[in-house]
Amino acid sequence: MISVGLVLHPTKPVAESVDMIVDSARDEPVRVVAREIDRTRVPPGVDVVPEAAFREQVDGVVALGGDGTMLGAMRLMTGRPVPILGVNHGNLGFLVEVTPSGLPSALRRLATGDYTVESHAALEVNAGETRACAFNDVVIGRTGAGRTASVDLTVNEVHYGYYKADAVIVATPTGSTAYNYSAGGPILSPSSNALVVTPVAPMSGISRPVVLGGGDRVSFQAEGALVVEADGTGAHPVAAGTDLTVHLKPDAAQVVRLSPRDYANRSRVRLSLLDLPLRPDQLLELIPLELRRNVAAAIDAPPEPPTADGSGAPTQGS
Incomplete structure (x- = not known):
């Protein structure tokens, strides 16, 4: 019996995807598990267990939400990495690969083992009594x-030197396309064993991004009181004079990939769109009006009746 855990976005409507997973598991030796926090959001047939038991029992996880939900599932399973499939109920979705409409096909491929696993490194942070884990970035x-x-x-x-800036970002290869990228930092290859340190609006000291090896021992010494935030999950205060250490932990999470090439191409397009100096509505204005009308008409038009050859298209000579 295989146990599949569900990690749900706290507010987005994901019930249809949950029902699909539960229905798919009925004909297979699969047990579907959820955490206590999601008890009211899962149907009968799902075993609800405490979070500690969830981490110990599941053989794989399906994260239903966006990148934030996916990151939460990855942090949850850091101590015991298992394959995690992301289903995109969010917006851009750099980490998640599957759309809700593509979930049935993804579940069939999971059942037959037709997938690959992509390893992700995590940043482990220690600052006084604060302990945190981040798959995207740590912001000081x-x-x-x-x-x-x-x-x-x-x-x-x-x-090495000092920073005086609005903030300092320490990012993994995965997180290099997030806040680090917005702050002018470089994109790191997912296969690189590295981390990047990027200042935000530097006033003095080190003003450029620094790429360090994954095995480097990296620490920051706080001159005054600061806050540290891991993956945007909330700020933790750091007292003046505290040493803050950051360590890159390889293979801290396993992400399911069904088509690595298609996923990489989509991510590249999404990243390119973020670089455009236009909002989506402004981007639409670049499309000729007549072409927009044709597309709208095609979407709204009723299906054509079958023709003599049985298709919906005109036959030759008609």
Whole structure:
């Protein structure tokens, strides 16, 4: 018996996908499991267990939401990495690959083992009593408006320099396309064993991104009071003088990929769209009006009646 865990977006309507997974499991030796937090959102036939039992029992996870839900599922299973499939109920979806309409096909492929697994590294953060894990990035930030983050950077016990900026981002290869990219940092190859440190609006000190090896011992020394945030999950205060260490943990999560090439192409297009100086509505204005009318007419037009040859298209000579 295989146990498949469900991680649900806290507010998005994902019930249809949940029902699809439960129906698919009825004819297979598959047990569907959810956490206590989602008890009221899952149908009969789903075993609800405490979070600790969830982490111990599941053989795979389906994350229903967007990238945030996917990251949450990855952090949840860091201590025991299992294959995680992301179903996109969000917007862009850089991490998630499957759409809700593509879920039936994805479940069939999962059942036959027709998929690959993509390993992801995580950042483990220690700052005083604060312990955190991040698959995208760790942000060392200021404590209030009008203040700056002032920290020293040490690599392999050698003082590298200091930052005085609005914030300092430490990103994984996965997270290099997120806040790091917006701040002008480089994109790291998913296959690279590296991390990148990028200042946000630097005032003095190190003003450019720094790429470090995955095995480097990286630490920051806080000059004043700061906050640290892992994957945007909430800010934790860091007292002045605290040493903040960041360690890259390889193979901390396993993400299911059904078509790595198609996924990479879609991600490249999404990234390119983010670079365009236009909003989606402004982008639409670049399409000639007549072409927009033709597309709208094709969408709204009723299906054509069958012709003599049995198709919906005119026959030759008609």
